[in-house]
Amino acid sequence: xxxxxxxxxxxxxxxxxxxxxxxxxxxxxxxxxxxxxxxxxxxxxxxxxxxxxxxxxxxxxxxxxxxxxxxxxxxxxxxxxxxxxxxxxxxxxxxxxxxxxxxxxxxxxxxxxxxxxxxxxxxxxxxxxxxxxxxxxxxxxxxxxxxxxxxxxxxxxxxxxxxxxxxxxxxxxxxxxxxxxxxxxxxxxxxxxxxxxxxxxxxxxxxxxxxx
Numbered sequence: 361x362x363x364x365x366x367x368x369x370x371x372x373x374x375x376x377x378x379x380x381x382x383x384x385x386x387x388x389x390x391x392x393x394x395x396x397x398x399x400x401x402x403x404x405x406x407x408x409x410x411x412x413x414x415x416x417x418x419x420x421x422x423x424x425x426x427x428x429x430x431x432x433x434x435x436x437x438x439x440x441x442x443x444x445x446x447x448x449x450x451x452x453x454x455x456x457x458x459x460x461x462x463x464x465x466x467x468x469x470x471x472x473x474x475x476x477x478x479x480x481x482x483x484x485x486x487x488x489x490x491x492x493x494x495x496x497x498x499x500x501x502x503x504x505x506x507x508x509x510x511x512x513x514x515x516x517x518x519x520x521x522x523x524x525x526x527x528x529x530x531x532x533x534x535x536x537x538x539x540x541x542x543x544x545x546x547x548x549x550x551x552x553x554x555x556x557x558x559x560x561x562x563x564x565x566x567x568x569x570x571x572x
Contacts, residue, residue: 363488367421374414377472403524435490440502442485449478491560
């Protein structure tokens with residue numbers, strides 16, 4: 361029961377932040393239509409990753425023993441999702457938070473998406489997620505989402521001229537510098553993923569030793 365309560369809190373934080381952020385964009389005069397606002401909304405790694413976290417934790421809270429719940433409960437899947445949302449929080453607070461000063465509802469959305477959901481997700485991973493079977497061979501699987509998102513963001517930017525993050529802005533930096541940034545971020549993801557897997561193995565061994 362404590363696990364399902366925590367999963368529910370994560371899902372509420374993620375869905376709440378997502379809903380508020382979408383509402384803000386739908387009210388923004390910069391967009392000519394709701395479709396244009398929704399298109400911009402779906403440009404961000406933060407939004408798409410929080411959607412992933414919201415879906416995984418909604419299933420875990422409501423129907424953990426369903427076929428979908430079992431599919432999403434694998435050690436590699438949960439480690440990957442934890443890595444992605446933790447990265448959202450770390451990159452935002454280290455690189456992006458200082459670039460603007462959100463107020464009101466925007467501040468609430470930011471705190472839910474970039475602070476509460478990442479922190480609670482890491483806590484859930486430490487306390488409850490399966491870790492047995494985690495190995496470094498899972499890294500290629502774990503890195504698929506951030507690499508896939510990068511390709512998606514660059515294709516979108518080439519189509520409509522909007523790049524969601526300064527370090528991916530080809531129009532300002534050029535492809536060579538953006539490629540260097542991508543290589544750096546990929547290396548960071550691999551290192552962070554490797555560290556997460558090693559920590560998971562240590563926690564699994566510690567839990568096994570305590571059970572004896």
